[in-house]
Amino acid sequence: MNMQEESRNGYVVSEKMKKVWALQLQLVKKLLEVCEKYNLRVWAEGGTLLGTIREKGYIPWDDDIDMAMLRPDYDKFQEVAAKEFPEPYFIQNGYTDYYFNGITKIRIDGTAAILAHQHVNFIRHQGIFIDIFPLDALPDNPAELHQLMVDAKRIIRPLKYYCGGDYSPLHPQVLMRTLKGAYLVKTLGKQRVYKQYEDLFRKYKIEDNAKVSLHAWYYDLKRFSRDKHWYDDTLWMPFEDIMIPVPSGYHGILTMQFGDYMTPVKAPSYHGDFLILDTERPYQEYLPLLKKQHKWDSWKHRRDLLLRLVGMNPHK
Numbered sequence: 001m002n003m004q005e006e007s008r009n010g011y012v013v014s015e016k017m018k019k020v021w022a023l024q025l026q027l028v029k030k031l032l033e034v035c036e037k038y039n040l041r042v043w044a045e046g047g048t049l050l051g052t053i054r055e056k057g058y059i060p061w062d063d064d065i066d067m068a069m070l071r072p073d074y075d076k077f078q079e080v081a082a083k084e085f086p087e088p089y090f091i092q093n094g095y096t097d098y099y100f101n102g103i104t105k106i107r108i109d110g111t112a113a114i115l116a117h118q119h120v121n122f123i124r125h126q127g128i129f130i131d132i133f134p135l136d137a138l139p140d141n142p143a144e145l146h147q148l149m150v151d152a153k154r155i156i157r158p159l160k161y162y163c164g165g166d167y168s169p170l171h172p173q174v175l176m177r178t179l180k181g182a183y184l185v186k187t188l189g190k191q192r193v194y195k196q197y198e199d200l201f202r203k204y205k206i207e208d209n210a211k212v213s214l215h216a217w218y219y220d221l222k223r224f225s226r227d228k229h230w231y232d233d234t235l236w237m238p239f240e241d242i243m244i245p246v247p248s249g250y251h252g253i254l255t256m257q258f259g260d261y262m263t264p265v266k267a268p269s270y271h272g273d274f275l276i277l278d279t280e281r282p283y284q285e286y287l288p289l290l291k292k293q294h295k296w297d298s299w300k301h302r303r304d305l306l307l308r309l310v311g312m313n314p315h316k
Helices: 015-037 046-055 071-084 142-162 172-188 190-202 215-220 250-258 283-309
Strands: 006-008 011-013 066-070 089-092 104-108 112-115 129-138 211-214 234-239 242-247 274-278
Touching: 015 071, 015 104, 015 129, 015 242, 015 274, 046 066, 046 234, 046 242, 046 250, 066 071, 071 104, 071 129, 071 190, 112 283, 129 190, 129 215, 142 172, 142 190, 142 215, 172 190, 211 215, 242 250, 274 283
Parallel strands: 066 129
Antiparallel strands: 006 011, 089 104, 104 129, 112 274, 129 211, 234 242
């Protein structure tokens, strides 16, 4: 990859971002080697799939790589991941860390990828990463699908609130969900609770149902559902300076998700903006300063809320 700053579709890609991309591609190559070793199928997903088809590489304003695996292969990957990704790699999910987003991240030590909304007082790995999404079967029965979303939300949402994020800690509903998450982790253990969540989706077998979906979006499974036959075959296509696998039904997937996907439209990332991206310094070096800023921001938030309660405008 050319590491110099360049303009793509009128968008400037900095040398710094090129370094991030290069490290992410290193993670992808390692993932593909492991999948080949164990005969596991994996495909580009989301913005990475879109970039492969339209750009033959990254969408210029993209900042991560998304891959996807059908549930049986995803579970097999989990069994071998720790052995195949020793230090400086780190496999992050609800079993290995306080990360309950329904996916697995492969992170790398000695780097930093800290999101703007990240709760800095909750310690978890925040190195540069790539995402792996499990594709789970969806029940064909609408009532059963609705109940699946209700049950998934009931289990996973308290865990997500417990880990913090951009939620107001003073909101009563947020506080109750946070306390519930803390109780579940303390009494049952995060691994057991997270397994309950994943087992909801494991109940449905791909061979018995017509659709699959990304359960990371448990609250809107229909939006990300797709025909399981779109994954019957794999095509290999160029992505920057490597070849990556894409599902043969990529047109249906991209049309469902993006509409007219060949027309570039700058859109915000699903995970939000990064506060820090650094390929050379570990995230641990940034946390003390960010914690100080977080305490100041929290104080300002509480002050503003109290002033509004007594009818005063805190910004005058």
